Amino acid sequence: GDTAADAVSTCHGQTLNIGASTAANLQYSAAYVADKKGYLKEEKINAKTVELGGGSETLQALAGGSIDAAATTFAAVVTAVNKGAPLVAIASTANRNTADIGIRSDKAPAAGADLETAIRALKGLRVAVTSPGSGSDQTLRYLVKSSGLDPDKDLSIVATGGASETVAAFARGSVDAFVIGPPASYIAAEQGDGEVALKLASGVAPSLDNLLYGTIVTSERTLAEKRNPLRCYVRAIDKAVRYIHDHPAEAGDLLRPQFEGQMSDRQFALSWTSIVQSTPASAAIVPAEALKAAKFVEVVTGAGRIDAEKAYDTTFTKDLT
Amino acid sequence: MNVMAVGADSERRTDHPLIEFDHVGMIYQGARQSFVAVDDLAVAVPRGQFCCVVGPSGCGKSTLLNMVAGLLEPSRGTVRYDGAPVQGPNTRVGYVTQKDNLLPWRSVRRNVGLPLELRGVGKRERAERVDQMLDLVGLAGFGDAYPRELSGGMRKRVTLARTLVYEPEVILADEPFGALDSQLRTVLQDQLVRIWERTRATVVFITHDLGEAVALGDRVVVMSSRPSRVVLDRTIDIPRPRDVFSVRFDPRFAALHEELWAALSPEIEGRGRA
Amino acid sequence: MNVMAVGADSERRTDHPLIEFDHVGMIYQGARQSFVAVDDLAVAVPRGQFCCVVGPSGCGKSTLLNMVAGLLEPSRGTVRYDGAPVQGPNTRVGYVTQKDNLLPWRSVRRNVGLPLELRGVGKRERAERVDQMLDLVGLAGFGDAYPRELSGGMRKRVTLARTLVYEPEVILADEPFGALDSQLRTVLQDQLVRIWERTRATVVFITHDLGEAVALGDRVVVMSSRPSRVVLDRTIDIPRPRDVFSVRFDPRFAALHEELWAALSPEIEGRGRA
Amino acid sequence: MSVIAGPMEAEAAMPAEALEADGRERRLRSRRYRIVVITTRVLLVAAVLGFWQAGSGTIINPFWVSSPSRIVARLATWLGDGTLWANTVATLTAMALGFTLGSLAGVVVGFTLGRVRFLADVLTPFVIAVNSLPKLALAPLFILWFGIGLQGKVVMTSLVCFFLVFYNTFAGARDTDDELLGVVSLMGAGRRDRLIKVIIPSSATWIFTGLRLAVPYSLVGAVVSEITASSEGLGHLLKTSANTFDTAGSFAAIVVLVVVALVINIAVSKAEGLISRWK
Amino acid sequence: MSVIAGPMEAEAAMPAEALEADGRERRLRSRRYRIVVITTRVLLVAAVLGFWQAGSGTIINPFWVSSPSRIVARLATWLGDGTLWANTVATLTAMALGFTLGSLAGVVVGFTLGRVRFLADVLTPFVIAVNSLPKLALAPLFILWFGIGLQGKVVMTSLVCFFLVFYNTFAGARDTDDELLGVVSLMGAGRRDRLIKVIIPSSATWIFTGLRLAVPYSLVGAVVSEITASSEGLGHLLKTSANTFDTAGSFAAIVVLVVVALVINIAVSKAEGLISRWK
Numbered sequence A: 001g002d003t004a005a006d007a008v009s010t011c012h013g014q015t016l017n018i019g020a021s022t023a024a025n026l027q028y029s030a031a032y033v034a035d036k037k038g039y040l041k042e043e044k045i046n047a048k049t050v051e052l053g054g055g056s057e058t059l060q061a062l063a064g065g066s067i068d069a070a071a072t073t074f075a076a077v078v079t080a081v082n083k084g085a086p087l088v089a090i091a092s093t094a095n096r097n098t099a100d101i102g103i104r105s106d107k108a109p110a111a112g113a114d115l116e117t118a119i120r121a122l123k124g125l126r127v128a129v130t131s132p133g134s135g136s137d138q139t140l141r142y143l144v145k146s147s148g149l150d151p152d153k154d155l156s157i158v159a160t161g162g163a164s165e166t167v168a169a170f171a172r173g174s175v176d177a178f179v180i181g182p183p184a185s186y187i188a189a190e191q192g193d194g195e196v197a198l199k200l201a202s203g204v205a206p207s208l209d210n211l212l213y214g215t216i217v218t219s220e221r222t223l224a225e226k227r228n229p230l231r232c233y234v235r236a237i238d239k240a241v242r243y244i245h246d247h248p249a250e251a252g253d254l255l256r257p258q259f260e261g262q263m264s265d266r267q268f269a270l271s272w273t274s275i276v277q278s279t280p281a282s283a284a285i286v287p288a289e290a291l292k293a294a295k296f297v298e299v300v301t302g303a304g305r306i307d308a309e310k311a312y313d314t315t316f317t318k319d320l321t
Numbered sequence B, C: 001m002n003v004m005a006v007g008a009d010s011e012r013r014t015d016h017p018l019i020e021f022d023h024v025g026m027i028y029q030g031a032r033q034s035f036v037a038v039d040d041l042a043v044a045v046p047r048g049q050f051c052c053v054v055g056p057s058g059c060g061k062s063t064l065l066n067m068v069a070g071l072l073e074p075s076r077g078t079v080r081y082d083g084a085p086v087q088g089p090n091t092r093v094g095y096v097t098q099k100d101n102l103l104p105w106r107s108v109r110r111n112v113g114l115p116l117e118l119r120g121v122g123k124r125e126r127a128e129r130v131d132q133m134l135d136l137v138g139l140a141g142f143g144d145a146y147p148r149e150l151s152g153g154m155r156k157r158v159t160l161a162r163t164l165v166y167e168p169e170v171i172l173a174d175e176p177f178g179a180l181d182s183q184l185r186t187v188l189q190d191q192l193v194r195i196w197e198r199t200r201a202t203v204v205f206i207t208h209d210l211g212e213a214v215a216l217g218d219r220v221v222v223m224s225s226r227p228s229r230v231v232l233d234r235t236i237d238i239p240r241p242r243d244v245f246s247v248r249f250d251p252r253f254a255a256l257h258e259e260l261w262a263a264l265s266p267e268i269e270g271r272g273r274a
Numbered sequence D, E: 001m002s003v004i005a006g007p008m009e010a011e012a013a014m015p016a017e018a019l020e021a022d023g024r025e026r027r028l029r030s031r032r033y034r035i036v037v038i039t040t041r042v043l044l045v046a047a048v049l050g051f052w053q054a055g056s057g058t059i060i061n062p063f064w065v066s067s068p069s070r071i072v073a074r075l076a077t078w079l080g081d082g083t084l085w086a087n088t089v090a091t092l093t094a095m096a097l098g099f100t101l102g103s104l105a106g107v108v109v110g111f112t113l114g115r116v117r118f119l120a121d122v123l124t125p126f127v128i129a130v131n132s133l134p135k136l137a138l139a140p141l142f143i144l145w146f147g148i149g150l151q152g153k154v155v156m157t158s159l160v161c162f163f164l165v166f167y168n169t170f171a172g173a174r175d176t177d178d179e180l181l182g183v184v185s186l187m188g189a190g191r192r193d194r195l196i197k198v199i200i201p202s203s204a205t206w207i208f209t210g211l212r213l214a215v216p217y218s219l220v221g222a223v224v225s226e227i228t229a230s231s232e233g234l235g236h237l238l239k240t241s242a243n244t245f246d247t248a249g250s251f252a253a254i255v256v257l258v259v260v261a262l263v264i265n266i267a268v269s270k271a272e273g274l275i276s277r278w279k
């Protein structure tokens, strides 16, 4: 009822603890841009970053009240919510899967091969994902199933634990292929004599396109207690998403210094392209995209119907569109 | 039935002996089999008596003292102290164990001072009594040494000092002078008798030296080898005060020694000579 | 200068004594201060001799045996064994230590069998010799017991058996009979003398019992209290073979006993009686 | 007046009977004691489980803690479809190998450094240094050097066990009575004899404490390396469950781990009991 | 013929001098020994570093192992901009608190269970069960219960220390000579006296071994909880470096950890030395 009042509410320097992964990941570009461009200041919100290991830690920290919001995949949110987790996605930061699939040079399909060919090339190989049940694992399983293979039989999926571990495993030859986001994908390809065969962000997999991928998630508790600061934060994120979408080159230049020394110019450029390609026009959650993400989870887990509705809340972004 | 009456001067209370073994048996559960160390023993020690115990090695003398101290529970019968069965450590007795149970991390002085410390005796008085005691056992100057730095005989003397220093009601002593040269032994025997005469403590004193038993005791109990029984219970009627240096020349000394020897001899005869 | 000549029958080689203390000194570094336990000692024990050592408690007797065994390095001078300085554990000696150093995790039988085991004696022969030895020290039937299950005297006997069983060239014995009743003591003295007469081992035997020293030894060395020196070195001229049961009635026995006592007395006089 | 009585002749036959009676009573008492102990344990477990079951869904969100009934159901499923067996075997293999290798190395190095003072003095800082490295942070290097399969897990597990056993063995070797060693040397014991016949038995309590410490840690080591990198094992199961927010699955895996740890610990205790009969 | 000589009178004044000389020689010998030990250590370190520096970029890919010079450079940077100090303090705070709390609890519970047999018999399986839980897998629950700040780290660290100290204290308490305890009881020692005057001193070696074990593990515990979730500390630094493929940074953080572990270990040794002077 007080939507109008919410719309004009401003914040007064309240603090929000935001969870983020420590990985050299451009996944959080929106949050970085919101900071670098001064959008957080404009909204008078103080966002303090807390770095966390992975998806489950992040959601647990949210539930325990250690953090107020975090950037994570919608697939994780929807899975958790359907298991009873008191969580809600409140903004969209990516609407396309950004994972890359890399493969050993001698096993790689010819350049420019289509999705089907590239996936079939994985048959019989050992493929690295970061962690069982994680985004990379789910993506791989989805694609493999979609091309009519059995992820448990036709290839062997190996969890490595993280980005640097994937690079190490590929460099040593413990795996023949990997599914991971940029820039780790490029670093792995370089260290391990392989190539990035498939960039999902480029739109090669229509079924993974136009689906809610990256989100800002919060807990029901924070939602009840810090509604106003969350609103300010989402507005800042929205501004950042729009900036990236509308001014990709400037945004890239803005972020480049942050990753100085962590990746080469080429790696950054390639990664940034993926981010731009997956960044939506605004942070508004599109219900259809959320539904498509839920379908993705259904296929991956094969555990029956997944309800997407409970997992997101559009009230924060409704008036932004 | 060999029930004997022993005339002893129970000075304070006469209704019951201070220490009483009431048909006590001790059966040790060994690794493979169990065996009887003490078999239905009945002995009583009245208050104030200096009672010496002799017997062959391994017959169960230490076992008896452990029971009086409450460190060991008899398998059968009851050990009574001052009329009540002994249950758990009997803090009214002082025990000079056969092995020197010193605390290796404490200096000699702090080892001897331990019982005083536990009884809340003040620091100054403690230091004084400890020093006096160390002097008595010939260890003046070794107060700061650790047990590791002492010879076997010196360690045994520290154990003795630790028990005498707090003047317990009963002194149980398991071969306290065994590791000492004969001279020092005589000196300490003399000291012990003097202390006993002054404090009128009850003493149960195990020794392998028959002469020592006769010289010190009001009574000598001779035990048989396992399963152990009392083979002789002899009152030593040499009058007090005695001088341990000259008592050996008392005419009764030789006779008593002879009698004890005779009682003990069959117990060991043939053993080892086979 | 008190350099004395001792006529001893070095049977095999006569060029040098088997054990020789060449102006040996031992200074212990204590916690706070260091002190002199042995001061410039020079003694030699010829091959085959039964040498008894007596001296006040804490004078350094065990220290000397430890040096011969190579468990302790002298601070000054040299201890020579068969002509060569002792360096590291001297495996040619058998040592009955003052404390019973048994291996608590081994049964009595396996404790006594240990030196045979180490010398590669076969299982059957080992069992035989061990059983014979246990019998000798009166512990037949206790072969399967663990040290924890033995009395103090029994443990000491196991230590003795463990040394005698492998018939070492030299037997160092530190009060081996201290914890035993007089009867058993006499029996074992007798056995020891028989074994010695048969094997002609060299024996260095510490005791606090002057009678024992006279009854057993070819020679008795009397030591002073710290810093320890030799105050008397007496050849025991009672002829062999001796019977330990009756040697006490030998006319020379009393005189020798008296002489030793006199030598030892000033060393302890006044101590503790102050 | 005091009374002294010798044994009554009528009771000369006592010992045999007494022994019987004594033994029976002793056995009875110890059996009664064991029953009390086990009952108390069962009651404790029942209380915790009861509280958990009752609280789950009422005062606690089952999303976080699941409930005993769900966990049991999950275990039954896993047992039925072979998941449980396959993964337990995978973890146990890694654990057993790692435990064995690590403990062996710990014992050997512990004794070596414990008895050779110079080596100990020189190497101690290095041992501490290596031990204070957070193995989790070295995961990439581990993967690079040892891969992700069994080998990696075994290396990780044995590293964890090694230090625990090493420290305790080292302390035990140092704690050996030098007098005992000296006396045994005199009897002709060489370096090897001293080690085998004196130092090892006298350090037994220490070693077993180290081994007992190492049991849970070896399991943890194997599981942690499965959590970080693996394609099978209880750790993998645990991580998969955690990542898919399947709390019942996580707890089911943990239950299996605990049971395994308890069983192995009982085995170690039994071994120690056999070896320390002399105590 | 054998010769026996008493002390020569001329040397009556020997002892005093001898003492002097002996003490001097002893000091000299021990100093020489320490120099040899330290030299050997330095040479070993130099060899490793030299090999590392030379090999990095030639036979090993510096992407994985960086090189000593780069690590030193990184440390210098961190030292200059305050990164090092701030993060070290954060980790040390967590570690110190966790170590203290965990070790204390370990000692207290260890003594309690070590001397009260019934409690020990009932609780042992539970202790093992809790200890065999992989704490890493429980990280989410820890975060839920204790948050991500200091509290969470301290709980994790003290849990790790607790078990190490507990097991050793328990074994030490059990190992106390019962005869000694009995004799001291006779002198009038109560429960408390026995604990303080006998059980604790006699378990000192065990406790110190536990503490020494706990030092590196407490550091690892603090670092691991920083690796899973944190915004500061050496673990954070380590994880950030690792995730950004900054090997020099990772190793620099590890060097700091090792130095911290060594320093603390020296402190524990000194404490033990002071307390065990009687040995």
Ligand SMILES: Nc1ncnc2c1ncn2[C@@H]1O[C@H](COP(=O)(O)OP(=O)(O)OP(=O)(O)O)[C@@H](O)[C@H]1O
Residues within 6 Å of the ligand: B028, B029, B030, B037, B055, B056, B057, B058, B059, B060, B061, B062, B063, B064, B098, B226, C148, C149, C150, C151, C152, C153, C154, C179
């Ligand atoms: N803990 C035990 N377990 C089994 N048997 C034991 C135990 N303690 C003592 N014994 C046995 O009980 C008997 C008596 O032992 P005890 O120590 O009382 O003898 P003792 O008379 O003091 O001998 P000694 O004069 O040699 O000290 C011995 O035969 C011994 O083997």
Ligand SMILES: Nc1ncnc2c1ncn2[C@@H]1O[C@H](COP(=O)(O)OP(=O)(O)OP(=O)(O)O)[C@@H](O)[C@H]1O
Residues within 6 Å of the ligand: B148, B149, B150, B151, B152, B153, B154, B179, C028, C029, C030, C037, C055, C056, C057, C058, C059, C060, C061, C062, C063, C064, C098, C226
């Ligand atoms: N490790 C040590 N550190 C310091 N002093 C020691 C050490 N060992 C022995 N001493 C001292 O050396 C002296 C001689 O000790 P030793 O054990 O040789 O005496 P002993 O003649 O065998 O005495 P006892 O007859 O009592 O066994 C003693 O005064 C003792 O205090």
Ligand SMILES: [Mg+2]
Residues within 6 Å of the ligand: B061, B062, B063, B098, B174, C151, C152, C153
């Ligand atoms: Mg005894």
Ligand SMILES: [Mg+2]
Residues within 6 Å of the ligand: B151, B152, B153, C061, C062, C063, C098, C174
């Ligand atoms: Mg001695």
